[in-house]
């Protein structure tokens with residue numbers, strides 16, 4: 444009887460672990476997908492800044508607008524602390540140790556993406572300056588909270 448109870452509770456804890464892992468994997472997939480979408484919109488702007496593709500203010504305006512919409516989703520997708528899961532991720536546990544700072548950095552990115560949208564009306568110089576500010580806010584968050592595997 445006792446033995447059955449032990450086996451039963453062992454099975455329950457195994458099932459509980461895999462259920463938690465499944466939820467952690469789903470949220471890791473979602474946040475990686477979100478950041479890949481951000482990079483897909485940001486990429487052409489980087490290409491223009493590097494002179495690899497022709498400057499196109501309308502495309503920058505459109506893509507920066509998408510980044511501004513996507514950036515506020517970053518704290519949402521990182522709401523679940525997956526640091527104990529042991530699953531492969533580049534997210535540092537520091538995200539959840541200082542989630543307010545992490546969220547503030549995402550908010551800055553959204554604001555700078557909006558500023559880039561506005562700058563497209565002011566010419567190429569202003570646009571590239573605003574692009575630089577946006578890129579440095581991406582980098583600032585990655586420097587603090589991403590470990591490159």
Ligand code: ASC
Pocket residue numbers: 482485486489578579581582585
């Ligand atoms: C990108 C990309 C990043 C950022 C970062 C900006 O296109 O994939 O991670 O820009 O390099 O500094």
